[in-house]
Amino acid sequence: MDLTFSAEERAFEREVRDYISETLTPEMKRATALTPSVFSDPDIGMAWQRALHSKGWGAPGWPVEHGGPDWTPAQRWIFEAECARAGVPNVNVMGVKMVGPVIIGFGSPEQQNFYLPRILSGEDYWCQGYSEPGSGSDLSSLKTRAVRDGDDYIINGTKIWTTHAHHANRMFALVRTSDGERQQDGISFILIDMKTPGITTRPILTIGGDHEVNQVFFDDVRVPVANRVGEEGKGWTYGKYLLEFERGSGIASAKLREALKTITDLAGSEVTGRAIEDPDIAMRMSEVEVDIDALEMTELRVLSALQTGQNPGAVSSLIKLRVSEIRQAVTRLGVDVIGQDGLAVEPARPFYRLNHEPAIPEELLPVVPEYLNGRAYTIFGGSSEIQRDIIAKMVLGL
């Protein structure tokens, strides 16, 4: 057993580090640090996606024939860790990490040829149409309906919690094409052009004051049948495949470590009156850091299993649960570190392009919104309660 990377992997690490330091502009870095929502806005996020794409690194997880870089699991780990360390923008995952793998796995050659290059280049910006007002954790009860009319489906219904629907030009959605015996039957996976007549988007502000999610309404929206991925009625299978990606995707420990470092740096600085001198704060920092150590080790155990061709098993639920809880612990610590400066609410967005001098030091602005918005981590992508159901069933065999 050995925790160290090989000489080739070290060389790759240097290559990634060098490329990031050449490409990541101070503006992107500052914008990322001052963004209190999950994903960077597209002007920042897509600029970074284009930079990665021009190097051939636009889609680390994709097979090489579709433009993936053909990395080993260790290389993907190193890449993610270096990106986190450098503070690169948080590219919206709906394209590369979510709809991409579904199109690769289940799409037609025509769909693959059309959509995949546009995801890689950032030309298309995707959003996810899964949840509905009446279908949250019980996702497969969804009611948005697609009725066949010649070569089209006519879609009516509504989707909610749609991240960046107000930026996206495309949506992948789960819609009901028939009523089966089980509610999971009769669901289809459809790709929708957001400019199609009949689609309207309503912004939803989260409690941190950010506009990241939306409700989307479909009113007799006509979508070609050719936009269906895979078989009619099999959408639940594809959708679940994607949720596995959402839960297990990527390496979270490196990002969490950077988030903790940001808070630790604030706590050590005059800007928080040196909050770190409070022994309770210092001890809680160690507690969170140790939790990140444990998570990192679990992720490395998964990586090692993948490297040797083993199936890591149903740990993705376990990891999703811990990542969301640790993320919340970091943001909670942040609120305690900045103390009474947390009282100042700055409603304008984005923080990196304010037209006025904020009331509190700039670097403190995202701390409270991150905590508030971050309550969603244990809710989206399958709530913590759903994850515990999955662990009980899949890991413990109950």
Next chain:
Amino acid sequence: MDLTLSDEQRLLRESVDRFVAETFTADHRKKTANDPLGYSPDIWKQFAELGWLALPIAEAHGGLGGGAIEIGLLMEAFGRGLVSEPFLSTVVIGAALVAECGTEAQQQAILPRIAEGALTLAFAHSERAARFDLAHVDTTATKTANGWRLSGSKIAVLDGAAVSQLIVSARIANANGASGKLGLFLVPGGTAGLTLRDYARLGGGRGCNLDLRDVQLPADALLGDGGDALPAIETVVDRAMAALGAEAVGIMQTLLDTTLEYTKIRKQFGRPLSANQVIRHRLADVAMQVDEARSMALRAALMANAEPVARSRAASGAKAKIGKCARFVAEQAVQLHGAMGVTEELDIGAYFKRLLAFDTLFGGSAHHYRRHAALSGRVHA
């Protein structure tokens, strides 16, 4: 980057798993519970024959040159069987202190005898006033015409009355009488001036408190040639905490497996306990904490030879985190067994108590989070 076991490590795990499952049954525990020695010399002999006592000792001294990963494999299995043989005291701590501090002659004299099962050791270091501070030692060693004179009191000496020799830490008085460096002294059991108060240890095995009153020792009782022993003590205790972490993981895994089975079998309100979501979620949390503990124990073992600050941070992080997980897992295992969990009729209580002992040994979670914070430059310890 490779966290898979080598073929040799896999074989070791298979052999220790099999041995523990066959030997350390509930019956065996009942038989040895009131044994004044706390362990079986016959089994110790088998440990020697299996090569386990030689495992971490250097090949030059009759050992196999294994490391923290191999120790972890043994300790995890020992945890599953609640093994009470003085493996931690003699091999993980005693042999390591001799290897770290002893002169070549002392190593040659002691280590091969440990490997062959002829010599057992215990570490007498903790003192009541020190709490968990490894540097706090009030026991004194004074140079005499023929050697050394030791006086002081020690607590929580694991297996102290069961072993052939004690390694006692003491502060060596300078010529002017002021206290100086820490030294480690070999004290044979039964030496005049040594008073042991032996007890049955929480969770199995034996322990003792001891007083040293003008204990006279020969000059070569001092391990090494007079350097400060504190860095070696810190190294060895860090590695012992990694080993104990692996043992705790074995205990926790057993509690999880047992509790899981019980909730499937036990029926109330016409259905198994495990049909209730509140129980399923609790078990999911238990499983998650067992897995986190497993990651931390492995991490501490992999960092056992890192530079001191990184090693100590990993060891304290593991001790703190695993201790916290251990208490949760142990308490939930009792809770989910209902009233039966609070009785001596099931094994659950024995495992519970061993985890409680684990948590307090070398300092509990709060102490180690503080040590971690201090080592990270956040606060003063």
